[in-house]
Every structure is written in C-alpha cells, then in structure tokens.
Amino acid sequence: MLKKIDRGQLFLKDHLNLFRCPKCQQKMISASNYQLSCEQGHHYDLSKKGTLHFLDHHVKTDYDKEMLSHRQKMIQAGLYGPLLAKLETILAEDQISTIVDMGCGEGSFLNELASLMVPGTKIGFDISKDGVALATEQRGEAFWCVADITNLPFNDDSLSHLLNIFSPSHYREFRRVLKDGGKLIKIVPEANYLLELRQAFYADDVAKQSYSNEKVVRKFSEEMTLISEERLTYTFDVSEKLQEDLVKMSPLQWGASAESLQKTESQLIEKITIDLLILVGSK
Ligand SMILES: [Zn+2]
Numbered sequence: 001m002l003k004k005i006d007r008g009q010l011f012l013k014d015h016l017n018l019f020r021c022p023k024c025q026q027k028m029i030s031a032s033n034y035q036l037s038c039e040q041g042h043h044y045d046l047s048k049k050g051t052l053h054f055l056d057h058h059v060k061t062d063y064d065k066e067m068l069s070h071r072q073k074m075i076q077a078g079l080y081g082p083l084l085a086k087l088e089t090i091l092a093e094d095q096i097s098t099i100v101d102m103g104c105g106e107g108s109f110l111n112e113l114a115s116l117m118v119p120g121t122k123i124g125f126d127i128s129k130d131g132v133a134l135a136t137e138q139r140g141e142a143f144w145c146v147a148d149i150t151n152l153p154f155n156d157d158s159l160s161h162l163l164n165i166f167s168p169s170h171y172r173e174f175r176r177v178l179k180d181g182g183k184l185i186k187i188v189p190e191a192n193y194l195l196e197l198r199q200a201f202y203a204d205d206v207a208k209q210s211y212s213n214e215k216v217v218r219k220f221s222e223e224m225t226l227i228s229e230e231r232l233t234y235t236f237d238v239s240e241k242l243q244e245d246l247v248k249m250s251p252l253q254w255g256a257s258a259e260s261l262q263k264t265e266s267q268l269i270e271k272i273t274i275d276l277l278i279l280v281g282s283k
Helices: 004-014 065-076 081-092 108-115 129-136 171-177 195-201 214-223 240-248 251-255 258-266
Strands: 028-032 035-038 043-045 098-102 121-126 143-146 159-165 178-189 225-237 271-282
Touching: 004 028, 004 143, 065 108, 065 129, 065 240, 081 108, 081 178, 081 225, 081 271, 098 108, 108 121, 108 129, 108 159, 121 129, 129 143, 159 171, 171 178, 171 214, 178 214, 195 251, 195 258, 195 271, 214 225, 214 271, 240 258
Parallel strands: 098 121, 098 159, 121 143, 159 178
Antiparallel strands: 028 035, 035 043, 178 271, 225 271
C-alpha cells in the first residue's frame, strides 16, 4: 500500500490543472519531490500525511482539536444522517467532476459522502490545521489541504460542486472557481438548530435560544442564482455515551456561563433537534 505522502503526490500529479498558486495566482506546473510548484517558483511541501499547507502563516482558530474531535464523533454516530442522504440525492442528479468542501473542519461530511459512493474527485480544505490533521485520520480517498477561503488555491472554472456546511462563505472566490453549470450547496442552521443545547446553555436568555439565518440567506440569493432551498428538520436520539460529545461539539458552549455549562454536563439530553436550510445555487 502506498504511503499517504506518495498518494498525495500522485493525486497532485493527476489533478495539477485544478490548482493555482495563492501567492502569485499563476498555474501550478509540477508535483514532484513531494512539492507542488508554480510557474513563478513558489513551492508548497506535502506533509507526511499527504496534505498541503497553502498558508504562509499559521492561523489560530477557536475550532480546536478537542471540539473538532467531539464533532467528529457526533457525525460518525449519525447526527447528520438525514442531511447526508439529502446531499446524496441532490448530487445524484448531476455530473460530478470535483467536489470541494469549503471549510471542511475535521472532514467527516466529505468522508461520509465518499462512503455513500458519491462519485467525483474530493478535496477538503480548512483554515484549521487541527481540522485537516483529523481529516487525514479517517478512511476515504479525499485530498486535504489548509487554505484560506478568501484566496482559494484553485483555478478559475475548475470545480463542479462546492460544499459549504456551517462555514463562512466568500462568494467572489466561489464564483471564480465554480464551473458554468456547477453548483454551490450551502447548509445553514434554522431557528431550532440544536434547540435543546441552546435551552440548556442559555436558560436565562430566551433570545439566544433561537437563531435567525435571514441575513445569510439573503446574501446567498444576492450573490448566487438560487436553484432551490429546502428546510430539513428532525430529531436525533443521543445515547448516554455521546452526552459529552454533544455538549462540546459546537461553539455554542463558548457563550454559556460556567454555571450553566456545568449544569448541562450533569443532565441528560436525550434528543437533539437538527433544523437546517439547504441552499443550492449556481453562478
Ligand atoms: Zn506562485
């Protein structure tokens, strides 16, 4: 079996035309000696795990390894099963060349789609190095990199499908890299997303118990041609084993007081509401 770094190099050789240099915006011309190189002589080294780091500085994000691993466990336990099934249906209508997860976190969504046999070349990137490191630990054939959403390392008109799941958007870059006829699929929370957690964390602050995606949805339809929007709501049974993962999987915990955090950890949340909006657009 090939080592991860050799698999990474093979992938880059086969898909050189998808990438461009984020420093000078010129073409990548070679992938050899475990380096991706551009016309102007900028080099990006493959890591032992077969990942690429496109940033020339380290970005500190609040999405640390601990939170990302709790999140990964929840996703692997099936928290987003109905969402993944929906994505599979949406994608089944299309000719897919390349799917890129724009803000992949710890990579579970892309890996789950790969295990559902969704076709196409798969690339995930995130600004969080920890996220990308966790992504490489899962099975699945996706290529992973650390990159900046405001300066994508991909060529113009090179990607058929962009996923943007609970992640910020940068529409100018999305339109640049998306092929004509390609799709952007964006998942945003709806009002009752993780309701039971919000109620536990913010028992004294009713305003924080609900979420409005109005601005995000409006921005999406201003920037893209809206093809469809669909709300998906369901509840997921949370076993006792998953309680800690649930409490620590999201940034919601940061807004909670120490007291309510402690209280939440000592009580059992048996069901959690997942309430989402699936936006599909083209450029
Ligand atoms: Zn360059």
